[in-house]
Amino acid sequence: MITRRDILVKAANFCAYQERTHAEVRERLQKWEVWGDEAEEIIAYLIEDNFLNEERFAKIFAGSKFRVKQWGRLKIKYELKARKLSEYCIKVGMAEIDDEDYINTLQEILEKKKHELRTEKQPLILKQKLARYAIGKGFETDLVWEMIGKIVPKK
Template identity: 65%
Template sequence: MDRLILQKAASYCAYQERTQDEVRKRLQKWGVWGDEADEIIAELISMKYLSEERFAKTYAGGKFRVKNWGRLKIKQELSRRGLTDYNIRQGMAEINDEAYAKALDELLSKKLTALRRTETDPLKLKQKLVRFALGKGYESDLVWRTIEKLLAK
């Protein structure tokens, strides 16, 4: 195993959380394939530079807090990145139900305020709110309940 490549890969992982797939692709860019790549990945895991569970928790928490993504979108992205169901569940556990509902409420309140300036038709207003929240990855039943509550105020 090439120590220089291992050191480079460790730096790559230390910069931000990565998945094994991301590291494997980076190793391929550096000309490392097959068993040697597997060895380096195994070494990075044993040295605690690489943890897909830690990645899932960081990713899910960050996308929820910073980008206001819903659970569906976060799960889809974690799955797309090749994480196991176990790791995805661990990541999703980072999102508190109460904070989740509050975030959707705040997100839709802001959007409602912005839309009311231009949209007068109540049906179109509701459609735009629903489309916005679904696009962010929130569950439709929660979206509808939240919108009904907001519009009843």
């Protein structure tokens, strides 16, 4: 029989391993057959002892997905919503992305993709492929087309 203390230790270790959302912890507690008030008490304990902090999760998630995977704001925001974070936490996480870095990253990924597509001779097809790639990474459509206009010469 697993005691409440054992569950608390397991939950704390689960949160200490990497940042988690309340929904992820609730899901894990259900796998351990902990429901209702008991699960909520454990989550409250984890929040009080700072094992669980959705603001911190949002900041780390948004910052790392942008810097490491070079995701755009739309994709990051979508993922944060899918993880059931509040609008406030999403806003806090999105604030981690500096506007200048964002524009520079978009330009870098488009330049790199343009280099990969250097055999493409038709400018319209090149522009389409670049746009599809950047929009797929979650960058805003208007921003993508504006940047493509700057990096692909008009012929």
